[in-house]
Amino acid sequence: MKQDKADKIIQKAERKAAKAAKQVEIAGKKAEAAKQKQAVKAEKKAARVAKSADKKAAKHSKRAEQATKKAQIAAQKAQEKKAKAAAKTAAKAVEGEEGGGDGKKKKKGKKKLLLILIPVLAAAIGVGAFFFLKGGGEQEEAPPEPIPIPREYVLDEIPITALPVIGDEVLVYQEEVPPEPAPEPEDSEEEKTEASGEEGEEEKEEEPAPEPTEEEAGFTKILYRYEGLKNPVSLISAYAALMSAEDAGFSIVDETLLRIDPPEEYGERGSVQLARNVPEGENGTGGGVHSLLLSWEGTGCSVLLDKPEGRVHDPKPETSASTAPRRGLSDLRTVHPSKLGLPGESMEAYELIPQEGSVRIAGSVCTRVNIYGEGSQFAGSYFLSADGKLYRLDEAANAVVELDWE
Numbered sequence: 001m002k003q004d005k006a007d008k009i010i011q012k013a014e015r016k017a018a019k020a021a022k023q024v025e026i027a028g029k030k031a032e033a034a035k036q037k038q039a040v041k042a043e044k045k046a047a048r049v050a051k052s053a054d055k056k057a058a059k060h061s062k063r064a065e066q067a068t069k070k071a072q073i074a075a076q077k078a079q080e081k082k083a084k085a086a087a088k089t090a091a092k093a094v095e096g097e098e099g100g101g102d103g104k105k106k107k108k109g110k111k112k113l114l115l116i117l118i119p120v121l122a123a124a125i126g127v128g129a130f131f132f133l134k135g136g137g138e139q140e141e142a143p144p145e146p147i148p149i150p151r152e153y154v155l156d157e158i159p160i161t162a163l164p165v166i167g168d169e170v171l172v173y174q175e176e177v178p179p180e181p182a183p184e185p186e187d188s189e190e191e192k193t194e195a196s197g198e199e200g201e202e203e204k205e206e207e208p209a210p211e212p213t214e215e216e217a218g219f220t221k222i223l224y225r226y227e228g229l230k231n232p233v234s235l236i237s238a239y240a241a242l243m244s245a246e247d248a249g250f251s252i253v254d255e256t257l258l259r260i261d262p263p264e265e266y267g268e269r270g271s272v273q274l275a276r277n278v279p280e281g282e283n284g285t286g287g288g289v290h291s292l293l294l295s296w297e298g299t300g301c302s303v304l305l306d307k308p309e310g311r312v313h314d315p316k317p318e319t320s321a322s323t324a325p326r327r328g329l330s331d332l333r334t335v336h337p338s339k340l341g342l343p344g345e346s347m348e349a350y351e352l353i354p355q356e357g358s359v360r361i362a363g364s365v366c367t368r369v370n371i372y373g374e375g376s377q378f379a380g381s382y383f384l385s386a387d388g389k390l391y392r393l394d395e396a397a398n399a400v401v402e403l404d405w406e
Contacts, residue, residue: 045168049146052171052227056143146171150224155290155305156278161248163239163303165226173225177304179218222305232301236294237266243274243292250274250292257289257312261360269297277312314358317365317386327388327405329354332369339403341392342371342379350379359383361391361400 149172153160165172229235240262243250251259253275263272273293280287289312293304329352337344344350355368366383373379381393383400391400 041168048169048228049171052143052146054143144173144175147174148172150174153222153224153292153303153305155222155307156286156288158278158286158290160290160292160305161243163224163226163235163301164242165229165235167228167230169228171227173227175223175225177221177223179220219307224303224305225300226302227300229299229301232296232299233266233268236272236296236301240272240274240294249276250290251276251312253312257308257310259312259314259358259360261363271295275308275312314365315360327384327390329369329384331405332382332384332390335405339405340371340380340382342373349374351376361385362389364389366391 149165149170150162152162226232240252242248244252244262251274252262253273254260255273257275263270266272271294273291275289275291278286278288278290288307289310291304291306291308293302293306295302295304332352333347335347337347337350342350351372353370353372355370358365358367360366361383362385364385364387366385369382369384371379371382381395382403383391383393385391390403390405392403393399394401
């Protein structure tokens with residue numbers, strides 16, 4: 001009996017050991033599969049990065065090639081111009097020496113002129129050929145590398161909530177966009193006349209142009225490019241709504257920084273600009289405007305950080321029709337509380353506090369008024385429009401409802 005019991009214990013232990021070994025084997029297979037999956041995922045991401053880098057490198061290579069050709073052509077023209085000027089000076093010198101001689105001396109002078117022109121022109125052609133054959137010798141700029149997905153942008157050391165993006169398949173690039181150089185002033189008619197009359201004189205040395213100051217140079221914009229997005233249209237529309245909320249302080253504006261209504265619908269491609277006024281600090285620093293230009297197309301989008309000149313402003317109040325009564329805060333104090341959906345018999349029990357700024361409702365500029373009851377308890381938000389209409393904010397539905405004054 002004891003032997004049978006011992007055999008059963010041994011068999012049970014063997015079964016447990018076999019089961020444990022099988023579980024270890026299954027766990028090892030799962031770990032190997034997960035490792036292979038991660039390797040494939042990393043390989044795909046590396047391929048996307050390499051493809052994007054190749055595309056950027058080809059683009060930069062083409063630009064560099066065009067710039068090199070332009071420089072070569074400009075250098076060749078400059079050399080030819082100098083050669084012509086030298087030849088002209090040499091010709092005048094020969095004519096001055098041979099001016100009093102007979103016809104034979106003139107012919108001799110022409111031969112001298114030809115002998116002088118030949119090496120000068122040969123030198124000009126040689127310089128031009130050198131520049132053409134030298135092209136492409138400089139090392140091309142390396143394509144930009146992706147950066148970690150930013151959680152916030154920074155302008156004037158002020159953080160701004162960044163585009164809410166997640167996912168390993170999304171690539172983000174950061175670039176600096178230098179300001180455009182100021183256009184060069186055109187030569188006046190007097191300068192053109194003087195230049196045309198000085199063909200025989202030696203060329204004067206050009207005075208070095210004054211270096212632009214930091215203010216003249218302008219602000220260097222910061223561009224964030226996002227690639228590999230699944231739905232950039234929804235992302236942009238949600239971000240614009242988030243940043244144009246009262247807490248964020250941004251407004252949707254046009255190119256003149258005029259506050260406008262948000263687009264009724266976001267298309268497959270387009271752009272929208274957000275901007276806000278920045279108050280000056282106690283030490284006089286800061287101020288100005290912070291701007292976010294959002295652009296999207298295909299599976300990518302971009303955010304351009306800028307500091308444009310001017311101030312974010314509201315449109316001018318529309319002139320109300322002569323038949324429309326002008327309503328204001330004093331009229332709001334005289335209405336019966338029931339018209340505003342409030343309890344009580346008189347508005348004297350409530351405190352009306354106008355808010356800064358304005359919003360547009362149904363195309364009209366409106367002023368927001370918050371109403372508080374006893375104990376400074378918030379009772380509701382209302383809007384007075386320039387054309388005499390009254391609206392109440394329905395927070396539950398996140399919408400405004402027009403009310404009747406009478």
